[in-house]
Amino acid sequence: MTAPALHLQGISKRFGVTRALDEVDLRVERGSIHGLVGENGAGKSTLIKVLAGIHRADSGTLAIDGQVLRGFGPRQIEALGVHFIHQERLLPGSFTVGEALFFCHELRYGPFLRRRAQDREAARLLREYFALEFPPGALVSELDSAQRQILQITRALLAKPKILVFDEPSVSLVKREVDQLLAIIRGLRDQGLTIVYISHYLQEIESLCDRVTVLRNGRTVAVVDPRSTSTAQVARLMVNRDVGEMYPKTVVTPGEVVLQLKGLGAGLAYRDINLSLRRGEVVGLTGLVGSGAKELLKSLFGLVQPERGSVHLHGQVTRFKSPRDAVRKGIALVPEERRIHGVAPLLSVLENLTLAGLSRFTRACLLNAADEARESDRLIAELGIKTAGHDTAVRHLSGGNQQKVALGKWLGRDCTVYLLDEPSVGIDIGAKVEIYRLISRLARQGAAVLVLSSDLPELIGISDRILVMHRGALAAEFDAGQVDSDRLLACATGAHEGTAPGLCPVRETQHALV
Amino acid sequence: MPWSEILAQPLARRLGLLVLRRGSSGAFLLILAVLAVTAPNFLSPGNIANVFAQSAILGILAFGLTCVVIGGGSNVVAGGLDLSLAANLGLCAAVYSSLNNAGFDTVQAIGLTLLCGLAVGALNGFTVVVLRLPPLLATLASMNLIAGLELVLTQNSVLPTDSALLDTLAMGEWLQVPALAWMLLAVALLLGLLIQHSPYGLRLYAVGEYPEAARAAGLRVGLYVFSSYLIAGLCAGVAAFCSAAYFSGSTTGSGDMLLSVVAIAFLGVVFSRRLVANIPGTLLATLLLGFLINGFQLLNIASFWVNGVQGVLILLVVAMSSALRKEEGGL
Known part of the structure; x- marks a missing residue:
C-alpha cells in the first residue's frame, strides 16, 4: 500500500481555553479529491492553517508522501508542493492577467520585466489548461469572480503542485461558475493532482469528492464515501443535534397582515413578488447568490428602490425611500454585516442599545443617563448579552453577543416588522440558539419577522413558512414543518429544471503541467 | 446586488474612467493650446526648456512621493504619504550649504547630503513600518521635526554657498537644454525603469494595493514600504542640489512646496490606464x-492664482478617484 499524499494524525490545537482541534486525523490518498466539511467553528479553517504552516499544532504529525515534517512554515509547505486557493481572491486589482499570474516569479530580461512575454505566456497557459481566453490586456479588477479564481488556480499550477487545497472556493460564485469550477477541479484530479476541497455546500461535496472527512467541534467524526452516503446523513454527522432542541419554536396563530408586497419588481434583480407577512409569523426567505432574495430584502430596507408593484404596510400603500424612512415607519432592520451596518463597534453596549430609540430617553433635548442605564441593563439581562457592563465597547464582544446587541436595540421600540439578514452568520452555536429564541419571542409578542438566510436547517427550524427564490422569482413556498433541506436546496438551485453539472469547456488535456 | 446594477456598473465605471483619463489628457492639451495662443513666446524652445528646468525641484520631490504612494496604497487618509519631503529638501539643502561652506570636499559633501535625505526617509519608514503610525501623521510629525532641525542649522536665514556642482546645475547646458531639465529627465528615466519596468516596481504596486496578496505571495511587505520611504528621502536629497543650485544656497520656506508636490503626485494618477500613481x-x-x-x-496673472488652481486640481482628482474606487469596492 502506498503512502497517502497527505496525512495529518492526531492534530490538536488550543487557543486559550477553547480546543479548536482535538486529535484530528485527515488522510488524503494520492490523485483523489478529498472533501472536508463541518459547520462554522468545527475547526476546518484552523486545520487548514495548521496545514499551511500558519498555526503550529500543539501535538500531532503531518506527513506528505509518507515523509513526516517537523517545525514547518508556509514556505517549506509550498516547497513540498502543497498550494492553497483561498476564498478571498488574493490578486491585486490593477494588475494585468500576465502580471498577476507571474507575480513574484516574473519573467525577466536582465533586471527588467518582460510584460509582453508574460501576457503571451499567460494567454497560452489559460488556453492550454482551461481552454479559456481572457480579454487581451484585461486587468484583474475587470474579471469576474470565477475568472479570478481560475487565475489563482493557474497561478498555483505554475509552481507544479502535488496537492492543491481549495478553501471554500465557491462562496461568491454563481451556480454556472461553480459548475465550471468543479469541472476544472475534476480535470486537475484526472491529471494526477491530489485535491483537498473544503466547503459547507454539501451538494458540491457530493458531486465532486471521492472521500469526505467530517469535522465536528474540532474532532474527526467520520470519513465517508459520498457516493454511498447521502447528503442528509453527512449533514447529520456535521450537526449531530436534535433539531428540535436547537430551534425553540412556539406555535403562534398568525394575526392580521402587516406587510404585503404586490407584484414587486426591480430591474432584472427580481420580479412579480407577491408576499404577505402576518403578525406573530416568522417567514423564511432563501435563495442562492443572484436569486434576487438579497435584493428583495434590500428593497424592504429602503436601499434599493423597486420599479414595479407596490408595498402595503398595515393596509396602506407605502414606499421605503431610505433605511431611515423604513425605520420611521416601524420596521426594524438587522443587516448582514453587523460590524458595518448593525452596530457601532466603538460605542458602548449602552449607546448601541439605546441608539435606535434615543427619543425615549430624551428630556428637553438632553439624554437621561439614568433611564438609559436602566433600560440597557434590562436588555443586557434579558438577552443574556455577555459583557463586563453596559460601558464596554461593542467591539470587545463576541460575534454572537454583537448580534444580540444589533437585535436588542430594536426591542424597546415596539417594531411591527423585523427584517433580519443572515442573523446567525459567523456566530457560535450557543449564541445562535439565543438569537433563535429571541426571534421566536418577537413573533410571540406580535411582530412579523422576515428572515433571509442561506442556512437551510436554521430556516426550517425557526420559520413558519419558507419562501424560495430562484432567478428573480418566487419559486416556491413551503410549510416549514413539512420540508427538508434537500427539497429547499433543490428548489433554490433549480434542480428540477434538469440542469446538469459539469458543462464546462475543459478539455481532457494531456499536456504536462509546466 | 441587482443584475441591473451589475450590468450598469461596468459601463458607468468605464465611462467614468474614460472621462477621467481622456479628460485629463484633453485638459492638458487644452491648457497648452490656450496658453500657446494667449501667452507670448509660450511655445518658443527657450521657454519650454525653461519650464522643464523650473519644474525639476517639484518634479523630483513628486517622484519620491509617487513611490511612497505606490508602496503605501493610494488611499489619501490611510495610504502612503510623505508630507516631510519638502522639509527634507530644506534640511538637505542647508546641510549641503553648511558642509560646502565648512570646506568639505565635493564627494563628502554630496555623500553626506544624500545620507541626510536617506536618514529622514529611514525615520519615516521606521515610524510607518515598525511603529505602525498612519503615514499622514507620522510624516506630519517628521516634517515638523525636520523643519525645526533646519532652523537650528540655519538660524532661519539664507545660507549662500557656491560650488562647481551648483554652477554646473544652474548654468550648464547640453544640446541647448539646461542641466536642471536633464536632472528631471534623468531621475524620471531611472525611477521609471525601476518602478514601471522592474519586478521591484511591480511588487511595490502589489504591496500598496493589496498587502495581503503580497504577503501570501511571500513578500516582506514592511521591507517594500520601508524602501519606498528611502527612495523618497533620496529624491529629497537630489532635489536639494537642484534647489541649492537654483537659489545659490539654502533658502527658508521650502515647506511651501508641499502642496504642489502632493498635487502633482495625485494628479499624475489620472494619466494612467489603471488610475494608479506612476512615474510617467x-x-x-x-x-x-x-x-x-x-x-x-x-x-x-498674479501667482496666488496658481495656488488656487492647485487646490482645485487636488480636490477634483481625489474626489473622482475615490468615487471610482468606491464603485469598484461595491463590485
Missing part, C-alpha cells in the same frame, strides 16, 4: 503645473 504620469503632471505657472507669469 507624475512627470506629465509636473510639466502641466510648470506650464501653468509659466503661462500665468507670461500673462501677468
